[in-house]
Amino acid sequence: xxxxxxxxxxxxxxxxxxxxxxxxxxxxxxxxxxxxxxxxxxxxxxxxxxxxxxxxxxxxxxxxxxxxxxxxxxxxxxxxxxxxxxxxxxxxxxxxxxxxxxxxxxxxxxxxxxxxxxxxxxxxxxxxxxxxxxxxxxxxxxxxxxxxxxxxxxxxxxxxxxxxxxxxxxxxxxxxxxxxxxxxxxxxxxxxxxxxxxxxxxxxxxxxxxxxxxxxxxxxxxxxxxxxxxxxxxxxxxxxxxxxxxxxxxxxxxxxxxxxxxxxxxxxxxxxxxxxxxxxxxxxxxxxxxxxxxxxxxxxxxxxxxxxxxxxxxxxxxxxxxxxxxxxxxxxxxxxxxxxxxxxxxxxxxxxxxxxxxxxxxxxxxxxxxxxxxxxxxxxxxxxxxxxxxxxxxxxxxxxxxxxxxxxxxxxxxxxxxxxxxxxxxxxxxx
Numbered sequence: 001x002x003x004x005x006x007x008x009x010x011x012x013x014x015x016x017x018x019x020x021x022x023x024x025x026x027x028x029x030x031x032x033x034x035x036x037x038x039x040x041x042x043x044x045x046x047x048x049x050x051x052x053x054x055x056x057x058x059x060x061x062x063x064x065x066x067x068x069x070x071x072x073x074x075x076x077x078x079x080x081x082x083x084x085x086x087x088x089x090x091x092x093x094x095x096x097x098x099x100x101x102x103x104x105x106x107x108x109x110x111x112x113x114x115x116x117x118x119x120x121x122x123x124x125x126x127x128x129x130x131x132x133x134x135x136x137x138x139x140x141x142x143x144x145x146x147x148x149x150x151x152x153x154x155x156x157x158x159x160x161x162x163x164x165x166x167x168x169x170x171x172x173x174x175x176x177x178x179x180x181x182x183x184x185x186x187x188x189x190x191x192x193x194x195x196x197x198x199x200x201x202x203x204x205x206x207x208x209x210x211x212x213x214x215x216x217x218x219x220x221x222x223x224x225x226x227x228x229x230x231x232x233x234x235x236x237x238x239x240x241x242x243x244x245x246x247x248x249x250x251x252x253x254x255x256x257x258x259x260x261x262x263x264x265x266x267x268x269x270x271x272x273x274x275x276x277x278x279x280x281x282x283x284x285x286x287x288x289x290x291x292x293x294x295x296x297x298x299x300x301x302x303x304x305x306x307x308x309x310x311x312x313x314x315x316x317x318x319x320x321x322x323x324x325x326x327x328x329x330x331x332x333x334x335x336x337x338x339x340x341x342x343x344x345x346x347x348x349x350x351x352x353x354x355x356x357x358x359x360x361x362x363x364x365x366x367x368x369x370x371x372x373x374x375x376x377x378x379x380x381x382x383x384x385x386x387x388x389x390x391x392x393x394x395x396x397x398x399x400x401x402x403x404x405x406x407x408x409x410x411x412x413x414x415x416x417x418x419x420x421x422x423x424x425x426x427x428x429x430x431x
Contacts, residue, residue, distance in 0.1 A: 003090070005097035007036055018090035025085040029055040037085060037093070041066055043165045044096050046223045063089070107248035109161040110168075110241055112148050113228070149255045149356070150185075150233035152329075152348055157230050158241060158252065163222040166245035168229055170217025170254075173238045184237035184256050187218035187229050236328035236351065258328045258348035260359045265289055267316040270296045279420055279427045280397050289313030295397030295425070297370050304367030304389050310374040312347065318370055320349045321361065323383035352383050364389040373398045376405035381412035393419075394428040 003009045003018055013033035016023035025034065035053035042049055047062035060083035067073070067081035072088050085093075150156045160168050170187035217239055220229060231241065233256040241252040267288045270281035274294065283294040289312070296315050300306055308318035310327065322328045328351050354360035366387045371380075376396065384394060394413075398405055402424035410418070413428055420427040 003094045005094050006101050007097050008094050027060050039165055040093050040097050042223050106162050108163040108243045108245050108250050110243050110250050110252045111159045113157040145251050147253045151259050154233050160222050160227040160243045163243050164225045166222045168222055168243045169219035171240045172217050183234050185217045185239035186232045189220050258350045260350050261320055264313050269316045270298050273298050295372050297395040300368040305365050306368040307366045308370045315370050321352045322349050323352050323380040325351050361387045366392055369394045371396045376408045392430045397425045
């Protein structure tokens with residue numbers, strides 16, 4: 001009798017194996033017909049196989065396990081299940097696949113288990129990234145993609161529903177900056193024993209998958225209708241979790257963000273100004289966490305939030321932030337060696353544009369802004385224009401690229417006359 005399931009019917013090799021002993025499929029076979037057997041073993045028995053169309057040892061072991069579980073044994077010739085796909089095995093595989101194909105499963109879903117999903121926040125004019133996945137009709141619950149937020153260095157759990165025989169993958173969107181060298185998120189199957197997630201910045205595999213590289217944030221074959229994956233949130237940025245089958249697709253947007261900095265040591269604010277300045281500290285001013293004393297704001301207004309852009313504990317009383325998500329991760333060199341991300345400690349600072357109102361900076365909220373020894377590019381001036389409140393004092397002091405930074409700041413606030421300006425510093429007080 002001809003094969004009935006959509007997966008098997010019409011395939012000459014499988015039709016022959018279902019009818020004739022000489023056409024049985026054995027170890028070493030290759031081709032699309034082997035791939036279909038692998039798909040069936042994944043869908044029906046939860047076999048952990050790559051659909052590589054090669055009848056190798058792992059496929060043979062999965063066939064043997066499938067036959068053993070169903071007692072598919074030709075008692076005339078053998079006493080226990082073997083790894084040959086013959087007449088009896090094809091009959092059972094075809095019957096079970098036909099029954100499974102008749103069950104309506106609905107579109108694939110991605111259900112966040114931890115943390116819970118939240119509505120996508122309104123855009124602040126940020127770039128929305130287009131995407132493509134395996135099929136052309138993504139299905140989103142409630143008509144919109146889900147957004148899930150994870151704090152850096154935490155782990156989330158997601159359940160893939162109705163995704164059997166499909167694929168789930170995590171794709172990192174590199175925001176630029178130091179994060180170029182690192183991953184935003186790394187997905188793994190907690191049941192995969194060959195994966196050792198102990199090195200979160202440089203993940204490795206062990207065992208038979210040792211030479212299989214991670215593709216962006218990781219890709220897995222979905223082996224059951226309720227398949228759980230976990231995602232390590234690493235460096236701040238955005239990642240996508242895409243699940244797709246032959247008939248549907250879904251996506252979750254994963255926002256990885258740095259927490260707000262709390263618990264820094266308390267230092268006295270600087271009071272000594274350098275020669276000829278009323279606003280900028282001298283080299284022998286009071287100590288701070290970074291040890292760099294010159295160039296800090298003296299006598300800030302303090303009527304609103306005091307924000308230090310790109311700094312790290314260098315300005316007492318100021319909150320450390322980044323205006324560029326790609327530089328939310330930064331390095332602290334060890335032993336004086338270069339800060340290349342491999343021999344340095346990685347630290348985090350929150351993003352001014354974070355959609356979490358407890359972390360991001362509200363429009364017009366800053367009364368004092370400090371930038372030291374950093375480039376001032378359009379992404380930063382746009383932030384300054386937004387967060388600076390009436391009367392806000394912006395203090396820049398630098399050594400490298402000062403000419404460019406000062407020019408960009410003056411261009412961003414063309415109607416503000418500098419309160420103080422030198423070759424490497426600028427103070428602007430907004431009206």
